[in-house]
Amino acid sequence: MCGVRVTRRRPAAFCATLAFVMLRALPILLVLTFAHGAAALMPADLPKCPVKTASCIALDLWLPGDFADLPWLQTQIGAADERLAAIGAGVQVVAVHTLPAALTQIQTVAQRTALGERGHQAPLRWFVVAHLADAEDRQAVRKGVTWRNGSDFWVIESQTAMRWVLAHELGHVLGLPHSVQPASIMNKTPRLWPPPWQIGFTAREQPIMRRTLARLVRAGRVHLHAPGQVDKL
Numbered sequence: 001m002c003g004v005r006v007t008r009r010r011p012a013a014f015c016a017t018l019a020f021v022m023l024r025a026l027p028i029l030l031v032l033t034f035a036h037g038a039a040a041l042m043p044a045d046l047p048k049c050p051v052k053t054a055s056c057i058a059l060d061l062w063l064p065g066d067f068a069d070l071p072w073l074q075t076q077i078g079a080a081d082e083r084l085a086a087i088g089a090g091v092q093v094v095a096v097h098t099l100p101a102a103l104t105q106i107q108t109v110a111q112r113t114a115l116g117e118r119g120h121q122a123p124l125r126w127f128v129v130a131h132l133a134d135a136e137d138r139q140a141v142r143k144g145v146t147w148r149n150g151s152d153f154w155v156i157e158s159q160t161a162m163r164w165v166l167a168h169e170l171g172h173v174l175g176l177p178h179s180v181q182p183a184s185i186m187n188k189t190p191r192l193w194p195p196p197w198q199i200g201f202t203a204r205e206q207p208i209m210r211r212t213l214a215r216l217v218r219a220g221r222v223h224l225h226a227p228g229q230v231d232k233l
């Protein structure tokens, strides 16, 4: 019935055609909606905490106003969920905010610190920026950093970062330094083996991550999407 009364002037064939056109147009409308920028994005538009995951780290996502790369966000979250599954964890974006234009080009240490004036310590703030310069050499580009100021910390990531950078930074959040182990996602050295899908958090790293996550949650420094799950860590 396509929601209206069928008359001789509006036969069933017309309704079927109208429904077909609307269904074909729906993806275009969704893309156009997101093209208006980060302000139009909702947590529900992003991958949800995996059903079998014991504890999903709540993320407070900040995006440039003109950000429109939904697949990039989905890939980052998906890769983080895949790697964190080793410790029964995952991520869940619980809020999305728009970054002021002045904070989307991060050139200096002072600007990294200034990001922390946005929002509060928990949930974990995930700042996606258009450009992230190296702290010592401004001509060099960084893809991600876990930045600390006193007892506060947050993740800053370039919107050009590869798929596993959010997962790598969450490793730092959960107490891991860089690694020389070939199978560790905390190893930044380019290498041919193992293949990317076999790189994650190693058996030696996982207990550190579990303990750190439990400690941070108990201290209120990190929130879980489903409160009360900390005892399963």
Ligand SMILES: [Zn+2]
Binding pocket: 168, 172, 178
């Ligand atoms: Zn690192």
